[in-house]
Amino acid sequence: MITIKEVAKRANVSSATVSRMLNDSGYVSEEARDRILKVIEETGYVPSENAKSLRTKKTKVIGVILPKLGSETTSRMVNGLDRVLAAEGYQLLLANTNLNAGKEIEFLKLLKSRDVEGIVLSATNTNDLLLAEIQKLNIPFVVVGQDMPDTPSVVFKETSAAQEMIDYLIEKGHVKVAFIGVSESDRAVGMLRKKGYLAAMKEHDLPIEDHWIQTAVFDVESGYHAMKNIMEKSDQRPTAVFAVTDRLAIGAMNYIKEAGLRIPEDMALAGVGASELSQYVTPSLTTIDFQYNNAGQEAANLILSLINQKNIPKGKIVLDYGLVKKDSV
Template identity: 50%
Template sequence: MVNINEIARLAGVSRTTVSRALNQSGYVSEKARKKITKVIEETGYVPSEQAKSLRLQRTKVIGVVLPKISTETLGRIVEGIDEILSASGYQILLANSSLNKEKEIAQLKLLESRRVDGIILAATNREETLMQTIRELRVPLIAVGQDLPEVSSVIYDDFNAAKTIMKKMISKGYRRIGFIGVEETDQAVGQFRKQAYLDVMNEENIEIQEGWMQQADFNIQSGEASMEAMLQVCSTRPEAVFAVTDRLAVGAMQTIRKRGLRVPEEIGIAGIGASEISRYVTPPLTTIDYQYEEAGRESARLLLEQLESGKKSVKKSVMNYGLLERDSLI
């Protein structure tokens, strides 16, 4: 039976070099790699598919960079990614950036050094430092959630989805509408959803009073704090609040209750995301469903397309959305 020592002897290289080539770890010259691959194919040391992967320098591993590992939304995206990639024989390697821009860049570089075949990035910003890192990558990258220039991206219709929520509030008779947003370095969530709020308020000739607009982080506690700040500052209490994520909306609901106020009788509220928690809070939250699993599937399809063609391309896929009208608005 042929073993690794025999492969090394026939290829005229060291056992360590063969091990590195087989495990895709450490440096192996192109000349040595070709010799090893030739011997492997001739001796049948590994299955033909593995030999093919070695010849093409494929690892059959895709890196997925997430801003937070624990959120349900991102979990749904990963499920969609894995469904498509696993069917094509790929495994995924998750990396967490912890909503840290420097760590996000570091994770991209680390995944490339681990010789992944491609990367799917759940992006949180479009800053030049990130874009320069992406340009320098030697593997294809697909972005999810942000429309990155020069990169194939799977994006949500954030502006129109937020406008749909705002129009629903207006149709129910709400006029004094507060807003809880996030940092505008996040174009999709921070800019587009805020702009939709501003546009609808302007179209309806509603003056935005001081304190009605608050900026938060991506967590329930920040939603609570922003709602508290809104109620403390506002001379005229809002009749409803649009929060740009479900988690912020749920946090706002907590503060409203602590203040002895009722949802939706005294303050209506709506979010975006159709998260699991949005169904089980009391009252259930009016929200937007972005079909995150399908977004994950689409990002995997775009990446496989580039891997199969061997060419980087720029395609934009805009996902559909739906309004889930529940009892948090009256």
């Protein structure tokens, strides 16, 4: 295999000159550049990426910590990341926590040991241990989906979106609105979306029965059982249900249908995520579109700004949302 020394010898230049040209790290005359390029073309020389990274201290790899690889919202965010970063010559190294918050810290340490140039975390929690580990990183870091103090972040209008959805349900005549959420350890999805639900109900001076609020996990089956609890334990049956993810809403939809109720005539239903599946269930699901692909692109631009120390935005990046009105309401 041809080496950089052989290229230098054939081009009648020093190895340092070849290195400067390949890494664009210093002056090389046009004449020398032409000779080097001619030798590279003739020999098919390809620089070793490992050697190049040792010289430049750049691996061109971004670590990405994800909560669940099978999630459509996750894949859309990763697509947005990859679209921007690949255009700049970067590769992604993915780590999947499978919704195990403890693995977030484990993967932060692992990715740092792999000399990635930056880390993007799609976080599920904001606990003190995680924050302490982030502060030790000393490499560019961006979090998506959670608002962490003193940390570059891309976040969504979680509370406003949930509140607007409840306002929409109330506008459609529903005064008995139930809620299917997740653990509040996930601040964005569990706490802030619930905050929007409670704020809207309070603003309209509407009562909330205890069993109308159920906590689930992030899957269809859990949404089914949460809906079952609402129906079986409530003194008054709600006429609408807001679930904090589309998967939970679709699980609830399955139970509602099994109970012999019609959607939306007997029970209105809404979710969050604007997933592809939400548009193909019957009836199609009213939902909130947070544009996760755009979130990935914003996170990619932010990590590049931090790596290059250029055009770094001040404060967090807050993305807007859209209310997708379909047949389930």
